[in-house]
Amino acid sequence: MTPPRSSTPRDPSPRDALRRELRERRRAILAPARIAAAESIASRLLALPFAPTSGYVAGYWAMDGEIALSSWQVRLPRECIYCLPVLHEDGRLRFAPWRGGAPLVGNRHGIPEPDVPVDALLPAESMSLVVAPLVGFDMRGHRLGMGGGWYDRTFAFRRDRAAPPVLVGAAFDAQHVETVSPQPWDMPLDALCTESGTHLFSNDIDPTTA
Ligand SMILES: Nc1nc2c(c(=O)[nH]1)N(C=O)[C@@H](CNc1ccc(C(=O)N[C@@H](CCC(=O)O)C(=O)O)cc1)CN2
Ligand SMILES: Nc1ncnc2c1ncn2[C@@H]1O[C@H](COP(=O)(O)OP(=O)(O)OP(=O)(O)O)[C@@H](O)[C@H]1O
Numbered sequence: 272m273t274p275p276r277s278s279t280p281r282d283p284s285p286r287d288a289l290r291r292e293l294r295e296r297r298r299a300i301l302a303p304a305r306i307a308a309a310e311s312i313a314s315r316l317l318a319l320p321f322a323p324t325s326g327y328v329a330g331y332w333a334m335d336g337e338i339a340l341s342s343w344q345v346r347l348p349r350e351c352i353y354c355l356p357v358l359h360e361d362g363r364l365r366f367a368p369w370r371g372g373a374p375l376v377g378n379r380h381g382i383p384e385p386d387v388p389v390d391a392l393l394p395a396e397s398m399s400l401v402v403a404p405l406v407g408f409d410m411r412g413h414r415l416g417m418g419g420g421w422y423d424r425t426f427a428f429r430r431d432r433a434a435p436p437v438l439v440g441a442a443f444d445a446q447h448v449e450t451v452s453p454q455p456w457d458m459p460l461d462a463l464c465t466e467s468g469t470h471l472f473s474n475d476i477d478p479t480t481a
Contacts, residue, residue: 293407298336308466313342315464323399325350364425365392398436412459412472415451426458
């Protein structure tokens with residue numbers, strides 16, 4: 272029997288199809304809107320009720336049309352230490368302090384990571400706040416990522432432990448979908464910032480400890 276013309280070696284799942292569509296949408300955002308959104312999101316991240324005034328905070332190295340966090344990084348309180356995620360062999364992200372100009376090395380996906388020895392890496396538990404990149408989000412605080420499960424595995428410990436670290440999504444409004452069809456392992460966001468607003472999903476975060 273001849274397969275239908277549209278068939279591919281492996282039909283994508285509905286989640287994969289949604290990912291592809293949302294990534295295209297994210298890449299298509301033009302520079303002026305992208306720049307304005309990054310500025311607006313930086314201000315919203317700094318104004319979060321639980322925004323840390325000191326300690327480790329993590330962003331990411333923007334790629335594939337993701338929102339750049341450089342404006343947030345440079346406007347952070349002086350006592351905050353900006354970190355980038357590093358893929359670790361146990362399947363959970365580690366984090367490493369990074370300042371502009373410090374050495375970077377590409378990971379297996381070609382994303383730059385701080386070039387530091389393994390024993391200098393920090394676990395998620397050391398972070399006060401982590402800003403997570405995302406492909407899609409819904410208004411219940413669920414996030415669709417790149418499909419590697421990295422943030423879900425890294426933050427699974429938050430199921431039976433309160434913040435910190437606070438997990439905050441950064442996204443364009445265009446990445447909003449009705450539902451991301453959350454899976455049992457998906458870790459919900461505590462908050463989400465887009466160019467048009469901040470959504471707080473957790474109401475049990477103590478601003479004095481987060
Ligand atoms: N900027 C950024 N850093 C991040 C993430 C992210 O989403 N954005 N991650 C969030 O979890 C982790 C990396 N996870 C990833 C998972 C899958 C693919 C991926 O499938 N990439 C390709 C194929 C390229 C390749 O793998 O060689 C793709 O674009 O299709 C990339 C990153 C940690 N760092
Ligand atoms: N806590 C966990 N323990 C074991 N496996 C997990 C856990 N969380 C996620 N995974 C695995 O990761 C895979 C990818 O998950 P998912 O598609 O939700 O990734 P994602 O959230 O889009 O990606 P990312 O967080 O890397 O951006 C799933 O197939 C799942 O098996």
